[in-house]
Amino acid sequence: MNIAVLCNTDSLVVPALHQLQEKGWLSGVGIPEKNKDYLVGPLLQIGLMENNITLIPADTRKRALKNWIATLNPTMVFVFGFPWKIPVAILEMPPKGFFNFHFGELPTYQGADPVFWQLRNREERSGLAVHRMTSMIDQGPIVWQEKYPMIPGETYGMHCQRMGLIAANMVRPFIEQMMSGKLIERSQQTITPRFIKKPGITDLSINWEKQSAEEIEWLINAANPKYGGACTLLRGREIRLLEVAPADIGKMEMGNIPIPGTIVYADAVYGLIVACNDKKFLKVNVVHLPEGYFSGGKLFSMGVKPGERFITD
Numbered sequence: 001m002n003i004a005v006l007c008n009t010d011s012l013v014v015p016a017l018h019q020l021q022e023k024g025w026l027s028g029v030g031i032p033e034k035n036k037d038y039l040v041g042p043l044l045q046i047g048l049m050e051n052n053i054t055l056i057p058a059d060t061r062k063r064a065l066k067n068w069i070a071t072l073n074p075t076m077v078f079v080f081g082f083p084w085k086i087p088v089a090i091l092e093m094p095p096k097g098f099f100n101f102h103f104g105e106l107p108t109y110q111g112a113d114p115v116f117w118q119l120r121n122r123e124e125r126s127g128l129a130v131h132r133m134t135s136m137i138d139q140g141p142i143v144w145q146e147k148y149p150m151i152p153g154e155t156y157g158m159h160c161q162r163m164g165l166i167a168a169n170m171v172r173p174f175i176e177q178m179m180s181g182k183l184i185e186r187s188q189q190t191i192t193p194r195f196i197k198k199p200g201i202t203d204l205s206i207n208w209e210k211q212s213a214e215e216i217e218w219l220i221n222a223a224n225p226k227y228g229g230a231c232t233l234l235r236g237r238e239i240r241l242l243e244v245a246p247a248d249i250g251k252m253e254m255g256n257i258p259i260p261g262t263i264v265y266a267d268a269v270y271g272l273i274v275a276c277n278d279k280k281f282l283k284v285n286v287v288h289l290p291e292g293y294f295s296g297g298k299l300f301s302m303g304v305k306p307g308e309r310f311i312t313d
Contacts, residue, residue: 001025001175004074004094006056006082008032010042011160012103013080015168018046020078025175027072030054030065032083062087069093076178079133080167088135096178098133099143103163106131106145107188110138112198115159118150119222120203122214126150126159128166130174132185141185144174155224155243199223205231206241207312208261213276217244229288232261233311234304240288247273247283261310271296274310 003025007013020026029048031039033055043053056064061084069077069090076096079086091098104114105127118126130144148166151158177183204223206216220230220241229240249265258264258275265273272284284296294302 001179002027002073002075003175004028004030004069004072004077005080006030006077007080008035008039008083009081009160010039011157012101012164012167014042014046015164016078016080016101016171017043017048019168019171021047023172026052027074028052028054028068030056030068033057058084062090065090066093085137086133091133091135099130100133100138100140101167102129102131102138103127103160103167105129105147106138106142115156115163116199116222116226119154119156119159120199120219122218123150126163128163128170130170131188139188141187143178143183143185144170146170153221155221156227157225199227201231201313205313206310208232208310209277209312211276212278213246213280213282216276216282217246220244231313233313234308237289238313239310241284241286242288242293243286244274244282244284247281249273249281259309261312263304263306263308263310266296266300266304266306268297268300272299272304 001023003020004027005013005017005020007029008031017026017029029043029052031053036055040053044050054064054068056068065086070093074094076094077098079098079100086098102114103126104118106129109117109127114127125147127145127147129142131138131142132140134140154162174183204219204227206219211219216230220243223230224242229242232239232241257279260275260277262275263272264275264281270283274282274284276282284299287294287296287299
């Protein structure tokens, strides 16, 4: 068995690479040259040699991919988050083809970064799908699909770590079924994908007037750490919220319901507590400013007081 891997991620792919390497099935890894600074280190840490890692330049990627496949001559190629569309002629080079590990339910979450969208949408379950790659992005026949419970409070980074281990555990049975001819390919239902692009600034921004406390908390978790937190404004400056938690400050008089986004309590011990539009409150635990990362209590010590508001950008 000879398997090559294309990837543009570390936490989602490293456990599977380790599994393939232990079995003697890994022939080589290809990564985008532009991301070598953060990808090469984790690959070397699991025992890969530098000559096992091929850098794929963006401007000559078609020729580089073709040469990479021709040199390694793999039985098949596994793909984890590779950012570029692969030409059909290259997809057809390995005898068993290319298989994409997609960390979202298909066909519902076709497109970029399904991990973010599933968290942002507060899905009860997360998907892991493996599909044969074709000329249509994320629309090839599914050969493996499972769902797993979403864990409340889980951040983007925590979810990727968990799903990376799950993907590694299914590598061996997947390969065994493939080689025995028992792997069944199932065409995807034709639908219009819900999310086809990576989240932009609007998707990452908190809308205090429209989003509930729970929606805001899940958005913040979905943006931590890959997108640096969810965006809001304080004193006219952008601030990124990285962690919040529900807060119970008792019932407020109907006539005193604060405007959503208002800081209703602040001190050095408990930090900041913010009002949401559903009469619930969130405690701000961790924020990111250009000056660094701070606790809610640190913001209070820096002069943030009750009555100030986080504003929707």
